[in-house]
Amino acid sequence: MEIDKKILSFLKPELVDLILKESSIRMIPKGTEILRQQQYVKVLPIVLKGLVKVYSRFDEKELLLYYIEPLQSCVMSFYAALKNTPSRVFAQTEENSKVILIPVQYLPIWLKKYPEFNELFFNQYNLRYSELLDTISHLLLDKMDKRLYDHLKRKTELISNTSIKISHTQLANELGTAREVISRIMKKLENDGKVEQNSGRIKIIG
Amino acid sequence: MEIDKKILSFLKPELVDLILKESSIRMIPKGTEILRQQQYVKVLPIVLKGLVKVYSRFDEKELLLYYIEPLQSCVMSFYAALKNTPSRVFAQTEENSKVILIPVQYLPIWLKKYPEFNELFFNQYNLRYSELLDTISHLLLDKMDKRLYDHLKRKTELISNTSIKISHTQLANELGTAREVISRIMKKLENDGKVEQNSGRIKIIG
């Protein structure tokens, strides 16, 4: 418990104690879907360890919105919780993760009492908004090869590893394109010496 | 002044009085640039009448982020003001507009004291985030013809008019494409009886 307290130390100790007292802490294995579209939100997650992926789905295409890294929360859940409206997005753990689950009934109370709790979420909103802007600028300006390369690079950095295990189909989903396109471009990136593919794992060079 | 009070009546009367007391109200003519990228924000606008366009610029391409309609504010300004960081976006009046300009030094104070003031901005953030999601879904799923048509429709609805005056070049900017593409598609939409063009004005049919 002490380590969690330290991690949350950017908040007032009094609030940290409250959060730890009223919330539950859970380990969630990799690949678990923790939030579905249309689902009502009963607990607000703050990630302590691991990595959670938040994405939306248009038609059959899914699009990655953002990753929740340690010490971050999910503004989509926050708002859905605050307004008691169903979620517009999906969330899934990409790594084994440790999360604090704050029961939503405490949100309005703490928001009223602790100004820095508000600020936490303003910061998160702003972060997510910036990320969406980056996504849009990629969609507008970049060709698929650059989008794919940057995406792979970001993914490897996030899990602090040298290579990642992921299928072309999955990558196609995350970038909103088709599997064949990914295969084609991966081949090109491989020929250019920018990536390596070995038994289902992808490694970024440079 | 009475009318402004009424417009702001979704906030507590006490807060409304404070806002009106400390802020200035200004009429801003159509086409005025009220916020530049990299500029520090000294006053936070809330639009009472008219229409303000907020957009970003990547390379030479500009992209419309959102319109601030009456009773809405600008989360980009809000955050830049709160954190005293320079703006990442541009804002320009699209119509003659009446805005309240709240001096930024009052923001932290009122946010602390009035919970519903926080909620106002959470609402705005969520609204803008949803709009960006829509923008992304358009970018991902729709062809230019649909994007252009929807864009024109939205624009005419926003200014509650039957037609709008705008150049093809400007439309190309707003959609992040080239002038020739707009001309080409406008021709097609005209042939399909979906729009009419007359002396620089564009009218949506149906």
Place this chain on the structure above:
DNA sequence: TCTTTACAGTGACTGCGGTCACCACTAACC
């Protein structure tokens, strides 16, 4: 073991839209 399922590779085709080049028209300004 055989079968099924998921995944990867590839060639062919197609269309959207970005770009270039050029012309035409209007309005503003000298």
Place this chain on the structure above:
DNA sequence: GGTTAGTGGTGACCGCAGTCACTGTAAAGA
């Protein structure tokens, strides 16, 4: 008047990426 800047219209070209069809391979399940 002539010149310039802003606008719109068009034809030609071409590359990216979406799609279809089919093959090959590896893993999983019966």
